[in-house]
Amino acid sequence: MALQHAVLATLLDHEYSGYQLAKIFDIGVANFWHALPQQLYAELGKLEQAGLIRGRRVIQHDRPNKRVYTVTELGMAELERFTAAEAKPSFFRDDLLVKVYAADRTDAVTVMAQLTERAEQAKSKIALFDDILMRLRDGRDEQEFLRHGSRVGPYLTCLLGRSLEKEYHDWCLRCAELLGTREGVRDDA
Amino acid sequence: MALQHAVLATLLDHEYSGYQLAKIFDIGVANFWHALPQQLYAELGKLEQAGLIRGRRVIQHDRPNKRVYTVTELGMAELERFTAAEAKPSFFRDDLLVKVYAADRTDAVTVMAQLTERAEQAKSKIALFDDILMRLRDGRDEQEFLRHGSRVGPYLTCLLGRSLEKEYHDWCLRCAELLGTREGVRDDA
């Protein structure tokens, strides 16, 4: 009852096929939700059955045919109902955090390596967000765009994604450095 | 295969009962993982069966008896194995983000209200984190504690939790304000 609304929200701007949605919801592009292709195909089926979206077959000659979806009026109503309803508490889950939590009782060196690697990944993701933000602004000044642009929702969620990724990045480097100095201290003892 | 390690990591510092773990993993205190009591009781059963933790009955007179758990050597080995293994991609899921994404097509006023309310919640959580951090430092200077303290893992994860919560808080207020000015603009048109 949750991926459903993420799909509806995504289909607001564009009609997409399951395959296209799968790329959007894949790690890297999905800045506000994540799902695997199988889940999306299943969800699209359910949404169409429920009449919240409508599918349209697109014949393609250069590649396999596909089915693209748009939100129906019933779907819009459902999205509005969801918006008004109470939000479930958000959550953030991360193996690396568990590893850092235990790091001074397990293997700090391994964790350090993973932290620096993760910092790199965060860096790429920030670059990706900057890219998306620039494309959404499309030449306009940010202030101007946010005040008068016709569609700012995707931009705003992207801004949050960028901020969080930045914090995560800095934290990784700080932790890695710290665990390094502690390792050094331990060697001296 | 994931909550498991979060539980093991938590039991490193202390022996806890299912009930106590439930409070730690509940919204508010769990800064790096979330789980419901039922899940924890089930997980503790599985972990004990697998020999990764050991339970001990504690007789109490003022309140119901309980069973507290500690990590076994096998459990430590498993935690080390997990630390060395590849981490699954982290994820963050949030209804409010979906709502903001769709806000300029649904009801911006409702979303604004939820954003300001959420900002308040974030504020309390930051205060809670500050509290926990202070208790962990226990009078020591942060630099000093991080360099020479015997157990910094929990402190580090808490620092990240605080940073992310702070970014989330600021973003909520910024979004709410922005949606407000846009609403104003729309009224003028």
Next chain:
DNA sequence: AGGCCCATGTAATCTGTTACATGATTCC
């Protein structure tokens, strides 16, 4: 007596992941 906190679960259901399966077209 009623409400709250402590303490521990079972059962049913829903959601998400892993493994498997198929087939077209394009590029090298």
Next chain:
DNA sequence: GGAATCATGTAACAGATTACATGGGCCT
């Protein structure tokens, strides 16, 4: 001919949530 991308699923399993169930002790 083989790999990559496009395109869509099914089936089995693992993980998480919701609903339900129970009972003692403390405080007012």
